[in-house]
Every structure is written in structure tokens, then in C-alpha cells.
Amino acid sequence: MQSALDTGNTAWVLTSAAMVLLMIPGLAFFYGGMVRTKSVLNMLMMVMGSLFVVGILWVAFGYTVAFGTDTGSGLIGSITENAWLTNLMADAPDAALPAMAFVAFQAMFACITVGLIAGAIADRTKFSAWLIFSALWATIVYFPVAHWVWAAGGWIFKLGVIDFAGGTAVHINAGAAGLALAIVIGRRVGWKKNPMRPHNLTLVMIGAGLLWFGWFGFNAGSALAANNAASVVFVNTFVATCAAGIGWLVVEKIRDGHATSLGAASGIVAGLVAITPACSALSPIGSIILGALAGVVCALAVGLKYKLGYDDSLDVVGVHLVGGLVGTLAIGFLATDLAPAGVNGLFYGGGLDQLGKQAIGAFAVLFYSLIVAGLLGLLLKYTIGIRITKDDEVAGIDLTEHAESAYELGESGGGGVFAGVGHAARAKMEVE
Amino acid sequence: MKLITAIIKPFKLEDVKGALEGKGITGLTVSEASGFGRQRGHTEVYRGAEYTVDLVPKVRVEVLVDDENADTVVEAIVGAAQTGRIGDGKVWVIPVDSVVRVRTGERGSEAI
Numbered sequence: 447m448q449s450a451l452d453t454g455n456t457a458w459v460l461t462s463a464a465m466v467l468l469m470i471p472g473l474a475f476f477y478g479g480m481v482r483t484k485s486v487l488n489m490l491m492m493v494m495g496s497l498f499v500v501g502i503l504w505v506a507f508g509y510t511v512a513f514g515t516d517t518g519s520g521l522i523g524s525i526t527e528n529a530w531l532t533n534l535m536a537d538a539p540d541a542a543l544p545a546m547a548f549v550a551f552q553a554m555f556a557c558i559t560v561g562l563i564a565g566a567i568a569d570r571t572k573f574s575a576w577l578i579f580s581a582l583w584a585t586i587v588y589f590p591v592a593h594w595v596w597a598a599g600g601w602i603f604k605l606g607v608i609d610f611a612g613g614t615a616v617h618i619n620a621g622a623a624g625l626a627l628a629i630v631i632g633r634r635v636g637w638k639k640n641p642m643r644p645h646n647l648t649l650v651m652i653g654a655g656l657l658w659f660g661w662f663g664f665n666a667g668s669a670l671a672a673n674n675a676a677s678v679v680f681v682n683t684f685v686a687t688c689a690a691g692i693g694w695l696v697v698e699k700i701r702d703g704h705a706t707s708l709g710a711a712s713g714i715v716a717g718l719v720a721i722t723p724a725c726s727a728l729s730p731i732g733s734i735i736l737g738a739l740a741g742v743v744c745a746l747a748v749g750l751k752y753k754l755g756y757d758d759s760l761d762v763v764g765v766h767l768v769g770g771l772v773g774t775l776a777i778g779f780l781a782t783d784l785a786p787a788g789v790n791g792l793f794y795g796g797g798l799d800q801l802g803k804q805a806i807g808a809f810a811v812l813f814y815s816l817i818v819a820g821l822l823g824l825l826l827k828y829t830i831g832i833r834i835t836k837d838d839e840v841a842g843i844d845l846t847e848h849a850e851s852a853y854e855l856g857e858s859g860g861g862g863v864f865a866g867v868g869h870a871a872r873a874k875m876e877v878e
Numbered sequence: 879m880k881l882i883t884a885i886i887k888p889f890k891l892e893d894v895k896g897a898l899e900g901k902g903i904t905g906l907t908v909s910e911a912s913g914f915g916r917q918r919g920h921t922e923v924y925r926g927a928e929y930t931v932d933l934v935p936k937v938r939v940e941v942l943v944d945d946e947n948a949d950t951v952v953e954a955i956v957g958a959a960q961t962g963r964i965g966d967g968k969v970w971v972i973p974v975d976s977v978v979r980v981r982t983g984e985r986g987s988e989a990i
Contacts, residue, residue: 641929644920702923712925748925761925 450743451857452542452728455671459547460653466554467658468498470561472656477565478713479649482761484842485569486649487851492564493661495573496580497557503584504553505531509825512592513552516599523593524731556592559616560584565760566624567631569642570839572763573847575832581823587818591615591811608787609808610679611668613774614811621767621821622812624758629830630823633757635839642759654711658687661718665725675786679725682785683718686725686737690717693834694742701738709745712765716744719769724777727787732780740772767812774808775801879974879990882937884910885967886959892939897958901951903941904990911938917965936967939950943990944975 459629472492476780498510507529510865514523528534534545560580567576569625594600595615602614609615627814642649665683669676694713695705720740721733728736748764751757758764778801826832833839838846846853891908898906905916912933919932944953948971957968979989 641922641933642930643924643929698923699927702926702928704923706923708924745926749927751926764925 449537450542451539452546452671458672458676459543459551459667459670462663463551463554464548465663466551466667469493469657469660470494470554470558472540472660473558473561474653475529475649476653476657476715477760478646479646479651479653480565480708481568483645483844484851486645487844487848488573489519489564489568490577491573491848492568492571493561495577496560496564498523499577499580500557500584500588501553502685503581503589504549504556504616507550508556508584508589509552510546511589511595512556513548516593516597517631518599520601520604521594521601521608522590523597524600525590530786540644542779548670551670552592553665555616556584556588559588559612559620562620562762562766563624563627565808566628566758566762567635568571568759569753569838569843570629570833572832572834573828575830578830579627579826579832582822583819586822587623587815588615588619591619591814592692595807598605602807605799605803605806608727608777608781608789609728609774609804609807610724611665613719613770614807616723617633617719617722617766617770618774618808618811619666619815620762621696621765622815623628625756625767626816627823628756628763629826630820632754633835634759638752644708645849647711650711651707654714658714658718658788661687661722665722669726669786675726678786681730682725682728682733683721685730686721686728686733686740687714687717689737690714690720690741690744693717693738694745696739697742697745710760712739712744712748712794716740716765719766720744720773720776722768723774724780727777727785727789727791729782729785731781732785736776736780740769741774743772744769766827771808772813775805778804779801792853879977879987880943880967880971881939881974882943882948882951882955882971884941884955884969885913885936886939886955887961887965887967888935888937888960890961891939893958894939897954898941898951901947901954903943905941905942907937907969910941911936915965915968920983934965939961942974944990945986950962 470493474490478489481489507525511523511525514527516523563654592615594602595609596603661678661683661739666676666680669679691710691713692803694709698709699705717737720736724736738811744765747768748761777791779791779793781789781792781800782794789800791797823832834843834846890972912935914932914934919930919934922929922931941951952971960966977989978985
């Protein structure tokens with residue numbers, strides 16, 4: 447029998463899946479460079495740990511909950527249809543894209559979305575509680591929300607909301623969960639009093655670079671084909687990010703007097719977040735406008751936590767929640783029917799219709815994730831505990847949760863006179 | 879015998895070492911230090927949040943000398959470490975009761 451398999455599309459989707467996987471260590475470096483020397487390993491471990499957990503859940507039941515046949519409500523896919531994926535192994539001659547290629551691609555989205563949350567609760571979260579939270583939040587929030595937004599039977603999809611690669615399902619979703627958890631867990635010891643400077647800005651920039659590279663898989667791969675739409679999306683993703691980098695740096699230069707490397711790296715991510723839902727709906731000019739807007743708005747939004755008093759350590763709210771909202775809502779203004787999505791926004795004569803839909807999708811996901819993540823955080827807080835002790839936090843979470851220290855620079859161990867903790871720990875082990 | 883301790887700007891270490899070698903000093907101890915004097919700290923800005931960094935990185939140089947050499951060594955250090963700008967550091971001298979060279983057991987000036 448003649449196979450309908452499209453090898454070009456399949457190759458692109460599998461390649462894109464691997465590119466999205468690379469975003470996960472990229473995210474770990476981006477976050478890891480921003481924390482202090484004593485908690486960088488824990489940050490890497492949180493991001494990679496949630497990858498392990500969610501990856502297995504995706505195969506077990508995540509895929510079928512998200513993309514199984516809708517149960518009729520628009521809220522959730524069939525739980526049994528594709529459990530463990532055993533039924534998807536056989537070659538389907540009439541499928542242009544193997545089901546497993548789509549499974550693999552979407553698996554990475556689930557894993558990175560959970561990892562994004564870790565930045566809001568850096569330096570202080572019990573590793574075991576984080577892994578349990580990852581499993582519960584993925585199950586109760588991400589898998590159903592992915593169904594709402596992307597599955598043919600999902601209610602947000604059917605409403606006509608445009609979210610090409612995850613403004614709502616990934617970024618608003620993770621940002622809202624980060625906000626809830628940061629509030630439930632509480633501020634770090636010494637927050638606002640002690641300087642908590644990023645310990646390695648070169649690592650932050652390496653992470654931002656890996657994220658940008660992988661994001662082409664994230665966005666252009668979401669076309670699920672090596673075609674014109676993927677190419678338009680690719681260019682929009684590229685140019686919006688450039689504009690966001692400039693937007694963020696201009697705000698810094700005017701407000702603080704200096705354009706910083708952390709600002710450049712943050713602008714990159716803010717632009718990528720904002721263009722994610724919109725990359726199929728905008729022209730390249732629209733993408734530049736959106737990117738610049740996202741860079742400016744996110745650069746201003748990261749200061750909110752100091753005014754409102756929640757310790758969103760690495761600005762998951764300011765970058766992902768706010769950036770996701772900017773991108774999702776901007777579609778209502780900037781969409782042009784010349785782009786692959788084929789919809790006109792307000793500025794292109796499309797009226798308010800699309801903007802209304804975008805707002806419903808964005809805020810439904812925001813509040814659902816915020817509430818459920820908050821409840822899960824409270825559940826963990828009052829059962830196994832979600833936070834390490836104050837003493838452990840001050841000593842450094844790398845040492846107390848993982849019995850490691852990241853940097854061993856000096857010959858006497860510990861890299862300089864003020865960083866001897868690794869050496870002390872090793873000496874203790876040798877004594878025992 | 880005297881112990882001379884100098885807190886200097888890190889980038890001045892090579893100049894100070896050179897000056898001390900010129901004065902016939904055969905040994906010294908260098909360590910990283912941090913602190914502040916009248917310069918206080920400085921301000922850094924990350925994502926719009928200002929951080930006041932009180933402690934500035936410095937290098938601490940320690941030299942043991944005979945009493946009669948103390949003044950020339952202090953002058954050599956000050957001469958080499960001076961930039962004339964705020965934050966150049968300090969040098970102080972304290973008396974030392976005894977010194978022992980670990981390898982040979984020599985004591986006093988012999989051990990310096």
C-alpha cells in the first residue's frame with residue numbers, strides 16, 4: 447500500500463521536538479545564572495527534575511488527556527484512548543505525520559511549561575515538594591489546558607482563540623502558577639534587604655541564546671509542517687525578539703542609566719514569549735511592534751513585585767505572565783489576514799471580535815492556573831512542607847538539598863575565602 | 879620584628895609585589911579580602927532593582943620584616959599601591975613577639 451507519510455514534515459517536527467528539548471537546559475542556565483552561587487545547582491535540578499517527572503506522565507496519560515478524543519465537554523480528552531501510547535506504535539499508512547512525532551513534539555511543551563514555574567520559587571523550595579507539585583500541576587492544569595487551547599474539541603480552540611504555540615497554554619499558564627506559588631511559599635530570607643545579585647550573567651546569556659535557538663522549533667515547529675506558515679512564523683519569531691531586546695534596553699537606559707546584559711537576555715525571552723501565540727497571525731512589521739511593546743512592558747513589569755511584595759525570584763510573572771498576556775491580547779489588535787492565521791485584528795479592520803476572544807482565553811487560563819496552583823501549594827505546605835528551613839536556606843540550598851556546591855575554584859576548595867562551604871562539606875564526609 | 883599588613887586594590891598587587899622584591903623582601907602572604915573604608919560601597923542595578931554593594935573586593939598583603947626595614951617597606955607599598963583616587967586602601971604595622979621557620983626551627987630574625 448502507498449504510504450501517505452510526508453518525510454519532510456516528519457523530519458521537521460522531530461527536529462523541532464529536539465530543539466524544544468534543548469530549551470529546557472537553556473532555561474535551566476538562564477535561571478541558574480540569575481540565582482546566587484549557593485543555589486545554582488538546585489535551580490538546574492528543579493528544571494531538569496520536572497522534565498523527568500512530566501515526561502513520564504506525558505507518555506502515561508498526559509498526551510491522551512490533552513489530545514485524546516474530546517469527552518464532549520471541551521475540557522478534557524479521553525483518559526483511556528491513548529494511555530501509555532501502546533496503540534500509537536503501529537504504522538498508519540494514511541497518516542502524513544506519525545502520531546508519535548506529534549506526541550514527542552508536544553511532550554517537550556509540557557515539560558518546559560512546568561520548568562518555567564521554578565524561577566518564581568528559587569532558592570527555597572524543597573526538592574521533593576517541587577517534584578510532587580510538578581506531577582500534580584501538570585496533571586490537573588497543563589494537560590487539560592493544552593486540550594482547551596490546542597485540541598480540535600477544546601473549548602478555547604473552538605471559541606476561535608488564536609494561540610499558535612502557547613501564549614496561554616504555556617506562558618500565561620506557567621506565569622500564573624509561578625505567582626500563586628511565590629505567594630504561598632513566601633519571600634526568601636533577606637529579600638529586599640540583602641543583595642541577591644545574579645551570580646553568573648554569562649550563563650544567563652548562554653541560556654537566553656539556547657532558548658532563542660530552540661524557540662524556532664517551538665514556534666515554527668508548531669506549524670507541524672515544513673511549509674510557508676513555518677517560514678513566516680520563523681521570521682516573525684526572529685524579528686520580534688530583536689525588537690524586544692531593544693525595547694528592554696531602551697527602558698533601562700532611560701530609567702537606570704545603563705543598558706545591561708541581564709536586560710538584553712531578559713528582553714530576548716520577553717520577545718519570544720510575546721510572539722509565541724501571535725507568530726502565525728502577524729506581519730513582520732506587526733511582529734516588530736509587538737516585540738518592542740513586550741520588551742518595554744516586561745521591563746517595567748518586573749518592578750511590580752517590589753511594590754506588591756511577592757518574591758517572584760526570577761520574574762516569571764513579569765516576563766512570562768505579562769509577556770504572554772501582551773502577545774495573546776496583541777493578536778486582537780495587530781493580526782492581519784495576510785498572515786497564515788488569516789484573521790484581521792482591530793487595527794486591520796477586524797473589529798473587536800478577535801480581541802474579545804483572546805481576552806476570554808487568556809484570563810480563563812490565568813485564573814484557572816492561579817487558583818489550582820495556589821491550592822496545590824497550600825496542600826503541600828500543610829502536608830509534607832514546601833519550603834526548606836531558614837537555616838538551610840541561609841547555608842545554601844545546593845548544599846542542604848543536594849550535598850553539592852557548584853563551583854570549586856581555589857586549590858584549598860571553595861573558591862575564595864568566602865565560599866568554603868563545599869570544602870567544609872567534603873571534609874565532614876571524609877571524617878564520617 | 880614587625881608585621882606589615884596592606885589592604886590594596888586588587889589590580890595593584892603586581893606593582894606592590896614588584897616594589898617589595900626590589901627592597902629585598904623574600905616572602906609575603908597574599909589573600910583575597912573585602913571591605914569598605916571611606917569610599918563606602920557602590921550601586922549595581924539588576925532588572926531595575928538597585929543593590930548597594932557595601933563590601934568592595936580588595937587584596938590583603940602581609941609581610942614580616944625586621945624593625946629597621948619596616949619604614950622602607952611601608953613606603954614601597956604605599957608608593958606602588960597609590961593611584962590618588964578613593965579606595966586605595968591602608969597599610970598598618972604591628973609588633974611581632976616571635977617567628978619560627980617551620981622547616982628548620984630557626985627563630986627570630988633568622989626566620990624572616
